[in-house]
Amino acid sequence: MRLAEPFYQLPVLFDIERLQAEVAALPAEAWGSHPDKLSGNSAARLISAGGAETDSVHGQMLATPWLAAMPYARQVLAGFGVVWSRSRLMRLAPGARVPEHADINYHWHTRVRLHIPIHTRPQVRFHCDGQSVHMAAGEAWIFDNWRRHHVVNGSDADRIHLVADTTGTAAFWRFACDRPPPRAQWRVMPWNPDAAPRLLTESDQRFPIMPAAEVQWLIDDLRAELTTAVDTSDARLRMSRFDLLLESFVQDWRQLCALHGVGGRARSDFVRLAEAVRQAAAPLAAGLVMRTNNAGALLVLEKRVLQHLVVADEARA
Known part of the structure; x- marks a missing residue:
């Protein structure tokens, strides 16, 4: 989705220790190679077509068993009040990178990708259209993926982001793109062990023939x-x-x-x-x-x- 600026930081913060604990509890088999087989890139699927081990962007999107085992991650996603498409944990190995590219596929015409860093270091840099930022752990960011962008993990540790795709509601876009208040006034989403929020996920969006x-x-x-x-x-x-x-x-x-x-x-x-x-x-x-x-x-x-x-x-x- 085309945005007015390369990057937007959303005024919300998360319980990073809880997110890190849920990621650490995932078994090794939750992680698979990147769909494009990029070196040093791997992912754990959280929302997918049919809740299966697939990277397809078509079909009824459902939570996978891995997300079912991550109750705080479910709360985080549900807390935005939007409908989610394909969503994953994306891991970038030490010294690895995501090559420069622009996301031109049909899926991206109406969707934006939310990034929530879970494990990161200051040496991890996200570049988009000549600008560069470090997305710190527990923050939330979106960026204009129609522009050319790339990521470099210059640290000696894995970088893991929760990345989730959505078209967003009007309230989401106001929250994401309006001038943010001072950081001390940002919303903080705590872990609530008694919460069971409803997670909204995309249905199959395709017509047999495109209108x-x-x-x-x-x-x-x-x-x-x-x-x-x-x-x-x-x-x-x-x-x-x-x-x-x-x-x-x-x-x-x-x-x-x-x-x-x-x-x-x-x-x-x-x-x-x-x-x-x-x-x-x-x-x-x-x-x-x-x-x-x-x-x-x-x-x-x-x-x-x-x-x-x-x-x-x-x-x-």
């Missing part, structure tokens, strides 16, 4: 960010043609939705249109990038839109 209004929204956002990596007459011409292709695609998709609806009928017609746009875009997109993060326009089109237009029957079973 035309959402396609319009995604494409309009892409077109607004479109620019040339190098300003030449040829690049400007290709950008103009690429932009027209996207506009035409939205018009044709809207007509198919008007004819067939979004329940999955005539799926093959939608697939053919998506494939035609994919093929037509490829020769036009060279040297076209996103203004904010320099991500390739074709890659963004593919990952943020085309891969998610049509959901196969078996994916919804």
Whole structure:
């Protein structure tokens, strides 16, 4: 999700000793490798599709057995009053890093990632769009992951953050982005052994066919960010043609939705249109990038839109 600033620190603090104790109690089998197999990166799944050992961002999100064994972590998440998507403990080994990247996938168009550091040292630095912060243990942060960012663990100990994805309520966004009060007035969330809060988790958000209004929204956002990596007459011409292709695609998709609806009928017609746009875009997109993060326009089109237009029957079973 695009934010006005690279980083926001939320005015709330947590019982870090309790969180650390719950993390320490997890068995070794709770931890698995990073989905992208990044060296020195591992994770324990807390909320996942079906509560299973999966990193999918699609499906009914449920607490895993590991989160069930962490009652204070559940209180922390429930205390924000938002609906949570995929959420994990993310561990970064001593000297390891998360390479620079921007999160361009469809999942991130409407979601932000909350970070709550549990184990960290001052040598752990989070970099985003030229700015750098140390997120201290027991704090809460969000950042603009559409911008390019990376993390470096320059310490000799593991860094472990609780990271949780949400679209956020209006109250959450006011709490996160308004000018914070003095730190002495920040909310503190204590451990309550008698509390049993309700944890809100995402249902499966996908339609069999993406509605035309959402396609319009995604494409309009892409077109607004479109620019040339190098300003030449040829690049400007290709950008103009690429932009027209996207506009035409939205018009044709809207007509198919008007004819067939979004329940999955005539799926093959939608697939053919998506494939035609994919093929037509490829020769036009060279040297076209996103203004904010320099991500390739074709890659963004593919990952943020085309891969998610049509959901196969078996994916919804």
